[in-house]
Amino acid sequence: VNAEIVAVGSELLTPFHQDTNSLFLSERLASIGISVIYKTIAGDDRRLLTAAVRTALARADILILTGGLGPTQDDMTRECVAEALGRQVQSDPELITELYKRFAARRMKVPENNARQAEVIEGAEVLRNPRGSAPGQFLEVEVGGQPRYILLLPGPPWEMEPLFDAEGLPRLIAHAPRRHIATAMVKLAMVPESAADERAAKIYKRFPGVQTTILASAGEVRFYLRAQAPTQAEAEDAVDQLSALLEEEFAGEVFATGDETLEQIVGYYLQMREATVAVAESCTGGLLAERLTRVAGSSRYFVGGAVAYSNEMKTKFCEVPPMLIAEKGAVSREVAQAMAEGIREHCWATYGIGITGIAGPSGGTEEKPVGLVFIALADGTKTGIVERRFPGDRARIRHFATQQALEMLRRRLV
Amino acid sequence: VNAEIVAVGSELLTPFHQDTNSLFLSERLASIGISVIYKTIAGDDRRLLTAAVRTALARADILILTGGLGPTQDDMTRECVAEALGRQVQSDPELITELYKRFAARRMKVPENNARQAEVIEGAEVLRNPRGSAPGQFLEVEVGGQPRYILLLPGPPWEMEPLFDAEGLPRLIAHAPRRHIATAMVKLAMVPESAADERAAKIYKRFPGVQTTILASAGEVRFYLRAQAPTQAEAEDAVDQLSALLEEEFAGEVFATGDETLEQIVGYYLQMREATVAVAESCTGGLLAERLTRVAGSSRYFVGGAVAYSNEMKTKFCEVPPMLIAEKGAVSREVAQAMAEGIREHCWATYGIGITGIAGPSGGTEEKPVGLVFIALADGTKTGIVERRFPGDRARIRHFATQQALEMLRRRLV
Numbered sequence: 162v163n164a165e166i167v168a169v170g171s172e173l174l175t176p177f178h179q180d181t182n183s184l185f186l187s188e189r190l191a192s193i194g195i196s197v198i199y200k201t202i203a204g205d206d207r208r209l210l211t212a213a214v215r216t217a218l219a220r221a222d223i224l225i226l227t228g229g230l231g232p233t234q235d236d237m238t239r240e241c242v243a244e245a246l247g248r249q250v251q252s253d254p255e256l257i258t259e260l261y262k263r264f265a266a267r268r269m270k271v272p273e274n275n276a277r278q279a280e281v282i283e284g285a286e287v288l289r290n291p292r293g294s295a296p297g298q299f300l301e302v303e304v305g306g307q308p309r310y311i312l313l314l315p316g317p318p319w320e321m322e323p324l325f326d327a328e329g330l331p332r333l334i335a336h337a338p339r340r341h342i343a344t345a346m347v348k349l350a351m352v353p354e355s356a357a358d359e360r361a362a363k364i365y366k367r368f369p370g371v372q373t374t375i376l377a378s379a380g381e382v383r384f385y386l387r388a389q390a391p392t393q394a395e396a397e398d399a400v401d402q403l404s405a406l407l408e409e410e411f412a413g414e415v416f417a418t419g420d421e422t423l424e425q426i427v428g429y430y431l432q433m434r435e436a437t438v439a440v441a442e443s444c445t446g447g448l449l450a451e452r453l454t455r456v457a458g459s460s461r462y463f464v465g466g467a468v469a470y471s472n473e474m475k476t477k478f479c480e481v482p483p484m485l486i487a488e489k490g491a492v493s494r495e496v497a498q499a500m501a502e503g504i505r506e507h508c509w510a511t512y513g514i515g516i517t518g519i520a521g522p523s524g525g526t527e528e529k530p531v532g533l534v535f536i537a538l539a540d541g542t543k544t545g546i547v548e549r550r551f552p553g554d555r556a557r558i559r560h561f562a563t564q565q566a567l568e569m570l571r572r573r574l575v
Numbered sequence: 576v577n578a579e580i581v582a583v584g585s586e587l588l589t590p591f592h593q594d595t596n597s598l599f600l601s602e603r604l605a606s607i608g609i610s611v612i613y614k615t616i617a618g619d620d621r622r623l624l625t626a627a628v629r630t631a632l633a634r635a636d637i638l639i640l641t642g643g644l645g646p647t648q649d650d651m652t653r654e655c656v657a658e659a660l661g662r663q664v665q666s667d668p669e670l671i672t673e674l675y676k677r678f679a680a681r682r683m684k685v686p687e688n689n690a691r692q693a694e695v696i697e698g699a700e701v702l703r704n705p706r707g708s709a710p711g712q713f714l715e716v717e718v719g720g721q722p723r724y725i726l727l728l729p730g731p732p733w734e735m736e737p738l739f740d741a742e743g744l745p746r747l748i749a750h751a752p753r754r755h756i757a758t759a760m761v762k763l764a765m766v767p768e769s770a771a772d773e774r775a776a777k778i779y780k781r782f783p784g785v786q787t788t789i790l791a792s793a794g795e796v797r798f799y800l801r802a803q804a805p806t807q808a809e810a811e812d813a814v815d816q817l818s819a820l821l822e823e824e825f826a827g828e829v830f831a832t833g834d835e836t837l838e839q840i841v842g843y844y845l846q847m848r849e850a851t852v853a854v855a856e857s858c859t860g861g862l863l864a865e866r867l868t869r870v871a872g873s874s875r876y877f878v879g880g881a882v883a884y885s886n887e888m889k890t891k892f893c894e895v896p897p898m899l900i901a902e903k904g905a906v907s908r909e910v911a912q913a914m915a916e917g918i919r920e921h922c923w924a925t926y927g928i929g930i931t932g933i934a935g936p937s938g939g940t941e942e943k944p945v946g947l948v949f950i951a952l953a954d955g956t957k958t959g960i961v962e963r964r965f966p967g968d969r970a971r972i973r974h975f976a977t978q979q980a981l982e983m984l985r986r987r988l989v
Contacts, residue, residue, distance in 0.1 A: 172788075173614075174601060174610075174611045174612070174613075174614065175601060175605075175788065176598045176599070176601050176602035176605065177598075177788065177790050177799070179593065179595070179598065181593070184590045184591075184593065185590070187588060187589060187590050188590035191589075191590065196588075197588045198588070198617075198618065198620075198623055199588075199615060199616065199617055199623070199627065200587075200588065200615070200616040201613060201614070201615050201616075202613065202614040202615075203612075203613055204612065206612070209612055209613070209634075212634065213613065216630055220623075220626065374586075374589065374591065376591050385591070440882075442861075445865075446864055446865050446867070446868025446869070446873075446877075447856075447861030447862065447863070447864030447865035447868065447880055447882065448861065448865045449861070450860055450861030450864075450865075450882040451859075451860050451861035451862045451864075451865045453860070454860025454861065454882070454884065455860070455969070455970070457935070457936050457937065457969055458937070459860070459884075460884050460885070463860075463882075463884050464884060464885055464887075464888060465881065465882055465883055465884050465885060465888035465891075465892065466860075466861055466881070466882035466884075467879065467880070467881055467882070467892070468854075468861065468864040468868070468879050468880035468881070468882070469879055470868065470873075470874050470877050470878060470879050470880075471874070471878050471879060473878075473923075474878060474879035474922060477879075477921065477922075478879065478881070478892070507891065508888060508891070509887075521871070522871050523871065523872070555869070555871055556869070
């Protein structure tokens with residue numbers, strides 16, 4: 162059983178907007194064994210949208226449309242699906258009554274256009290939308306002798322997502338052949354993608370039934386595992402076994418096997434150890450503090466941070482001796498160490514982190530090129546310092562540096 | 576003249592990846608008067624991709640395909656376009672020679688698969704790709720008596736974008752009817768979208784020939800203007816007139832009429848005035864410093880920042896009297912002011928900014944609810960303080976607060 166997702170809206174054909182609903186939908190569909198074979202984006206044009214619906218019905222078992230269910234003249238998903246099927250739309254008396262009640266409660270007249278939202282395609286089931294005034298619709302039809310399932314959903318994600326889960330998914334499950342699918346995620350920090358892939362390949366080739374996807378971003382690699390089997394237990398077993406072997410192979414490098422971010426994991430460990438952290442940043446300009454404090458409740462373990470961009474501030478905020486900067490340069494092993502130790506003492510924290518480097522695009526020299534970053538982690542007894550040369554542009558170098566810092570702290574805490 | 580963009584790649588049908596090339600392409604196409612009527616995402620499946628090409632050729636004048644030009648068996652865009660057209664692919668001897676030379680220079684054998692990248696659809700023009708080994712291809716064909724233009728481009732954006740600009744765009748311009756199009760952008764900070772829209776509506780209804788799009792994010796509204804006219808001068812005139820009236824209406828609120836971000840604009844002004852800034856952040860946790868230092872060269876005007884999450888750090892980094900915090904609370908007008916003034920003195924900066932608030936999700940009270948933020952700007956003579964109640968989640972509240980701070984500084988500098 163396969164599906165096509167059609168995102169409706171002229172704004173989705175401009176350079177400014179993008180369909181993101183299909184990411185949510187394809188995740189949910191994958192979880193019940195339905196694969197997405199096409200995604201189409203169509204504008205608010207009656208002829209073109211009707212044609213897109215016809216094309217989709219000819220090539221996919223399930224058609225999910227998002228958007229175009231609002232009250233304006235531009236919202237024509239209902240009419241176009243009806244037209245493609247050779248059916249009519251009809252005003253649903255119950256929906257009309259509800260609409261009048263809702264507006265009456267707010268002492269308002271129903272705007273003429275709004276009645277459009279009560280129009281239902283002949284033969285469609287109405288799916289109540291608790292978060293908005295546009296209900297969804299579900300249809301079972303036959304096209305060329307083949308059964309087809311059509312789902313119309315509103316465009317705004319906060320309406321579409323709960324409506325799909327509550328009303329759409331159960332209807333699709335009822336019509337899709339029962340599949341048993343299990344998934345798992347294994348996340349690593351600061352392992353290069355190619356190295357991670359090579360080390361994982363020899364493990365996952367022993368599990369031909371498990372589909373593995375490797376996803377990489379600056380300083381992070383995720384393995385996404387997915388298995389389909391005759392029983393749920395078998396599917397989960399296959400995924401669990403592979404996941405356990407990957408965790409064994411990457412032992413200390415795995416930071417999470419779920420949705421948690423690296424900064425969340427670091428936060429958990431700090432709380433568990435009743436420890437605190439303070440940071441002193443030069444080239445990352447506050448990004449490390451910002452990532453740590455993205456996590457709700459981080460005030461329990463994040464004490465404070467200094468963005469010491471100038472040499473004077475390195476001295477003022479984290480007591481780096483001016484002589485040391487003069488001697489070794491602001492971007493040096495020694496200054497990173499002094500920043501980490503200085504901010505730790507200055508903030509009375511368990512751990513202190515210091516970052517100094519050259520984020521570019523300018524300011525690099527042959528000896529100290531763009532991308533060179535020193536990261537130090539102090540705990541009062543010893544200070545670990547790493548020197549790294551990160552690739553990419555300013556934003557990527559800054560992200561890499563904070564990722565490295567978080568990973569150093571995580572490993573110290575484990 | 577209209578176009579369909581087909582993004583090729585099974586990964587683009589998963590929950591983890593999204594086609595972004597079409598945003599770039601639709602912007603470029605709009606600039607030459609070509610509208611995108613459909614976007615399709617298809618996987619690496621010979622039958623399904625060939626069908627998608629046939630469908631696109633039946634409904635659009637121009638077909639642009641991105642991706643699927645690599646050397647692996649999964650890369651089948653060339654074969655599928657050829658099959659849809661009933662043509663063959665042929666090995667291009669020149670491309671083969673180049674391939675051998677390139678590998679010989681690196682003392683490597685050409686892997687068997689790589690020869691696939693030298694395959695050219697019968698009748699296609701080869702478009703040299705300086706950034707990768709997969710060349711683009713361009714074809715003019717007839718489908719059902721209609722002229723069709725087909726462009727095959729590599730998937731990675733850093734290869735696709737320059738190749739499209741250098742080779743694709745000129746070919747499309749040559750075949751598209753000459754249109755005269757002008758565009759402009761007007762950007763405002765901290766004006767609510769609905770208010771901006773209402774004030775702008777009465778102006779832009781006087782320019783029915785100019786298409787206006789309003790784009791909004793947390794604390795930012797952008798008007799995108801686009802006019803098409805018989806001559807370039809007329810198009811530019813219409814856009815310029817409307818843009819000038821919008822700038823007049825929103826006078827002090829317009830921060831840019833181009834691509835510049837608010838933090839870049841603030842940076843320009845600071846440099847122009849030979850001024851510097853230092854920031855003390857509580858609830859924004861370093862985000863303001865991070866935004867200011869995203870800009871290359873910001874070390875010329877950004878002195879330093881303190882992330883003073885705990886009360887002790889507010890005293891230590893920005894000399895906020897502990898008595899004041901005890902009396903007024905950490906989230907208060909007075910503490911924001913003391914932070915701004917304290918960090919300014921501490922860092923010997925021209926301007927000091929202090930932010931304190933409740934980013935949530937917890938920590939709010941009836942008196943001081945989640946979203947309440949105080950932002951202060953000190954310049955040594957007077958300190959301006961605003962109290963705001965921002966909507967949304969933690970990330971949105973933090974972004975709003977930094978946007979407000981940057982906008983306050985911009986207005987002080989103008």
